[in-house]
Amino acid sequence: MAENKFQAPRGTQDIYGEDISYWKKMEEIIRKQCNLYGYKEIRTPIFEHTEVFLGENDSSDMVNKEMYTFKDGGNRDLTLRPEGTKGIIRAFVEHKMYGQPDMPVKLFYMGPMFRYDRPQKGRYRQFNQLGIEAIGAKSPLLDVETIALGYAIVKEMGINDLVILINTLGDNESRNNYREALKQHFKPHLNDLCADCKRRYQQNPLRILDCKVDKGHFSFEQAPKCRDYLNKESKQYFDTVIKGLEDLNIPYQIEDRLVRGLDYYTNTVYEAVPKDDSGQQSTVFGGGQYDGLVESFGGESLAGVGFGLGMERLLDLAKEKKGITIEEEKIDVYVISLGDVNTYSSKITELLRNNGIKTEMDYQKRSLKAQFKSADRYKAKAIIIVGENEYQDNVVQIKDTTNKTQENVEYEKIVEKIKNII
RNA sequence: GCGGUUGUGGUGAAGAUGGUUAACACUCUGGAUUGUGGCUCCAGCAUUCGCGAGUUCGAGUCUCGUCAAUCGCCCCA
Numbered sequence: 001m002a003e004n005k006f007q008a009p010r011g012t013q014d015i016y017g018e019d020i021s022y023w024k025k026m027e028e029i030i031r032k033q034c035n036l037y038g039y040k041e042i043r044t045p046i047f048e049h050t051e052v053f054l055g056e057n058d059s060s061d062m063v064n065k066e067m068y069t070f071k072d073g074g075n076r077d078l079t080l081r082p083e084g085t086k087g088i089i090r091a092f093v094e095h096k097m098y099g100q101p102d103m104p105v106k107l108f109y110m111g112p113m114f115r116y117d118r119p120q121k122g123r124y125r126q127f128n129q130l131g132i133e134a135i136g137a138k139s140p141l142l143d144v145e146t147i148a149l150g151y152a153i154v155k156e157m158g159i160n161d162l163v164i165l166i167n168t169l170g171d172n173e174s175r176n177n178y179r180e181a182l183k184q185h186f187k188p189h190l191n192d193l194c195a196d197c198k199r200r201y202q203q204n205p206l207r208i209l210d211c212k213v214d215k216g217h218f219s220f221e222q223a224p225k226c227r228d229y230l231n232k233e234s235k236q237y238f239d240t241v242i243k244g245l246e247d248l249n250i251p252y253q254i255e256d257r258l259v260r261g262l263d264y265y266t267n268t269v270y271e272a273v274p275k276d277d278s279g280q281q282s283t284v285f286g287g288g289q290y291d292g293l294v295e296s297f298g299g300e301s302l303a304g305v306g307f308g309l310g311m312e313r314l315l316d317l318a319k320e321k322k323g324i325t326i327e328e329e330k331i332d333v334y335v336i337s338l339g340d341v342n343t344y345s346s347k348i349t350e351l352l353r354n355n356g357i358k359t360e361m362d363y364q365k366r367s368l369k370a371q372f373k374s375a376d377r378y379k380a381k382a383i384i385i386v387g388e389n390e391y392q393d394n395v396v397q398i399k400d401t402t403n404k405t406q407e408n409v410e411y412e413k414i415v416e417k418i419k420n421i422i
Numbered sequence: 423g424c425g426g427u428u429g430u431g432g433u434g435a436a437g438a439u440g441g442u443u444a445a446c447a448c449u450c451u452g453g454a455u456u457g458u459g460g461c462u463c464c465a466g467c468a469u470u471c472g473c474g475a476g477u478u479c480g481a482g483u484c485u486c487g488u489c490a491a492u493c494g495c496c497c498c499a
Contacts, residue, residue: 061497261498310499338457372459
């Protein structure tokens with residue numbers, strides 16, 4: 001009987017029923033907070049030219065092995081967006097938003113991202129992200145603001161035990177010095193490290209540090225620390241970010257090893273994780289500053305900062321903590337019909353709906369009992385009963401479900417009577 | 423991409439050592455009550471155990487493959 005001919009592709013999911021209410025609630029909270037912080041919505045395409053996502057010499061797994069890339073009918077090389085920032089930067093430059101008088105341009109977006117990865121709880125091939133980006137100004141205060149916004153959203157979702165893991169990669173000069181130091185340090189140990197680390201050594205030595213395979217290797221303990229290679233400006237910048245977090249009472253923890261998966265970050269990088277850090281897919285939002293991205297897309301040399309927030313993860317956490325509640329669905333009126341009343345029941349239903357009254361009716365000629373049960377399930381405030389007699393006389397029976405009184409009402413007075421009850 | 427666990431109706435699930443009507447509960451549908459519900463009682467609802475193949479006289483139970491979920495690794499949101 002019920003044989004499933006198809007199922008949703010691996011790592012994708014259908015959102016329906018009660019979940020829609022949860023998603024709407026979450027989106028409402030996000031929109032409210034973004035508005036409070038001055039971020040405006042932007043909607044960009046779900047796919048872009050593949051080159052948009054390919055940085056020069058990108059070392060991230062996301063870009064190298066997780067992208068859904070395809071050719072369209074015109075032989076264009078396109079990719080389903082694996083993250084939001086690159087598309088936003090493309091739009092920023094394309095529409096010359098750098099010409100706007102008030103900098104930075106503050107944007108947010110919500111929508112699906114696609115990554116070909118092995119699905120797990122909190123990890124999907126199609127998942128939804130909230131992204132925020134502040135482009136066109138470089139300030140530790142702005143870095144702090146983005147964290148504060150993420151934290152405010154999470155908090156309003158009823159999650160109070162997040163901690164911000166934070167680190168700095170320094171500016172270009174600092175980072176170049178550090179990179180050299182790391183290469184020097186790991187050079188003699190290269191043979192002991194995993195294949196990925198060997199690749200990272202060439203492409204992005206910083207990423208060796210958050211390798212989970214080799215983290216036990218003794219060379220990691222002695223590895224030079226980024227903070228020792230910061231120049232004065234970078235150090236001051238980071239100190240201000242930390243001071244900012246303290247002033248705002250946002251719990252943080254400095255993580256020397258945190259470098260993050262995308263290659264474009266500079267200076268501040270951060271990740272928000274639950275304190276009791278249970279699962280592996282626990283990062284709720286993560287981001288950082290990107291100094292060179294706008295320029296690499298052909299725009300001016302402008303800095304930006306932003307984060308991506310996993311909406312499925314946020315909602316999972318909120319449900320777990322019972323942080324948000326949804327209102328139960330209720331209707332105003334349920335129309336019960338008995339016997340042959342032709343289209344009389346749908347005529348009444350339409351009349352009520354046209355008067356702004358949320359109305360349901362029976363479509364299957366079920367038993368009276370079944371129809372009453374439906375009315376209960378819908379939590380109808382009033383029930384209208386029409387049978388052959390009422391149909392003949394152009395009246396209806398109206399029953400108030402709270403005090404269970406019932407009366408005979410003429411067609412013309414139905415709306416008025418119902419409005420009194422609900 | 424690698425390893426572990428799991429997969430029975432609309433739902434939750436029972437189903438030692440393979441044995442032939444797939445338990446029980448909830449929901450739902452019909453009836454008791456030919457036009458008044460939420461209680462009660464009765465009846466019905468899986469030709470079939472994710473899908474496919476194999477072993478066997480016989481498989482939901484064993485084997486293999488496959489798909490999916492989940493957990494760990496990896497990676498990240």
